[in-house]
Amino acid sequence: MPVLTRLVPTPLTVDIRAGAVTDLAGILADRRVSTSGRIAVVVSEGSGAGLRERFAPQLPGAEWYSVGGGTLTAAVDLADRMRGGAYDAVVGLGGGRVLDATKYAAARVGLPMVAVATNLAHDGIASPVSILDNDAGRGSYGVPTPIALVVDLDLVRAAPQRFVRSGIGESLSNLCAVADWELSHRVTGEPLDGLAVALARTSGDSMLHRPGGIEDDDFLVALTEGLVLSGIAMSVAGTTRPCSGACHEISHAIDLLYGERDGHDGLHGEQVGLGAAFATHLRGDEALTRLLTSTLARHKLPVVPEHLGLTIDEFTAVVTHAPQTRPGRFTILEHLDLDHDAIRDSVTEYVHTYGG
Incomplete structure (x- = not known):
């Protein structure tokens, strides 16, 4: 056989x-x-x-x-x-x-x-x-x-330390992307690739639970290996799906709406890290949201919109526009389909809960 x-x-x-x-x-x-x-x-x-x-x-x-x-x-x-x-x-x-x-x-x-x-x-x-x-x-x-x-x-x-920290946000965002893919599988029947999920989740978990910081060789090796696993996960899936969900939709919307604004210099990994934490909050997973926000803060990454120079109203506009950046991709944003006022309430709640 x-x-x-x-x-x-x-x-x-x-x-x-x-x-x-x-x-x-x-x-x-x-x-x-x-x-x-x-x-x-x-x-x-x-x-x-x-x-x-x-x-x-x-x-x-x-x-x-x-x-x-x-x-x-x-x-x-x-x-x-x-x-x-x-x-x-x-x-x-x-x-x-x-x-x-x-x-x-x-x-x-x-x-x-x-x-x-x-x-x-x-x-x-x-x-x-x-x-x-x-x-x-x-x-x-x-x-x-x-x-x-x-x-x-x-x-x-x-390289500037900020660029290395950005990679941490990129790896952490896999946890949001995988949750969005699993949600789409349950709700829409979208095919799910278990191997790609395992690789992407391993990359995210490696940063979520890793002690130390970017000054340590072992940490840098773990971060690099996680980023390599993310790339292989995309090769396995034949799509960016295992590493790109609502977190990346939010990042793309930031670039489209505010990327040309004077003073805006948010790095991709910084933006998707924040996007992942907020999307996890929308999902109602308080335990993971706290883990994500504490890990972002420990590595000096943005936790709330203000850290990217965005007001609550501006971040509300970002989240409202985000689904249009990836037509056909189903994430927690498409699933909830919140109106502008409901999104603003969620952003405000997130900021008040995790902004301290």
């Missing part, structure tokens, strides 16, 4: 440790990644120049490119510039915007991509998705999973 299994795309190599990037040349020499040694390396404009100066001696045969932000236009332009280069692989070296643009460009020219993350701001480091700004706001684009992932803890520590 045949044994039926499924093949899940995952990176060939996952290297998470201090000094990991010093072995990048060895990873690229793996014939499964590069047979000729001819690669393209992508960094950001500006700060990427320092990375190029530091690591170019390790990669004498590489051609270097810069990308001007995480926009669809920039990613398409990058692909056009790399086209015809006869590379074996593309290396994205930088933060989330660089990696997302590089993943998209590599997919567009049909090349495997190696992700070298310099911060842990979100779960895109190992995901089959590129999040890119476009004319309509922000879109999610399916791409192949990176063929290898390198996270050098020394580089992570050199």
Whole structure:
């Protein structure tokens, strides 16, 4: 009798440790990644120049490119510039915007991509998705999973601490996303993938119950591993569903309504962390809401709208608009279908309960 299994795309190599990037040349020499040694390396404009100066001696045969932000236009332009280069692989070296643009460009020219993350701001480091700004706001684009992932803890520590904390909010938000998926399964009959759920929930739980903080190597490794599990969960599901629920709808609505406002600089992980806590409050799960808000506060992440520079009325507008950001996705927001006044009452109650 045949044994039926499924093949899940995952990176060939996952290297998470201090000094990991010093072995990048060895990873690229793996014939499964590069047979000729001819690669393209992508960094950001500006700060990427320092990375190029530091690591170019390790990669004498590489051609270097810069990308001007995480926009669809920039990613398409990058692909056009790399086209015809006869590379074996593309290396994205930088933060989330660089990696997302590089993943998209590599997919567009049909090349495997190696992700070298310099911060842990979100779960895109190992995901089959590129999040890119476009004319309509922000879109999610399916791409192949990176063929290898390198996270050098020394580089992570050199990044602003706020970017690392953002990754904590991203992992915690999985607990909201999974609860929304399970709700949709019960109410609408949407198919649920148990393996994807297990991976995403494990990522969230790893931060919810993890002692220590971003100063500790063990904590940073656990955070990175959780973000990798999130990416694999999306590969398993073939969708962002295990890691994106009401929390992400709220974050997208913040970007659409207030992203252009002077002084707004909320990071994605900060926004989805707050969104997850509020959505869990809407779900009536007081115990988990208290765990989420206390964990967010312990890691100096936003707990109430004021921490993102939003008033109660503004956050009410965000939650009201949130379901429109992901048409067809069923979460606690669509399930409750609250009117404006009821949402404002819920926001006010949440702030008064957890704002202290």
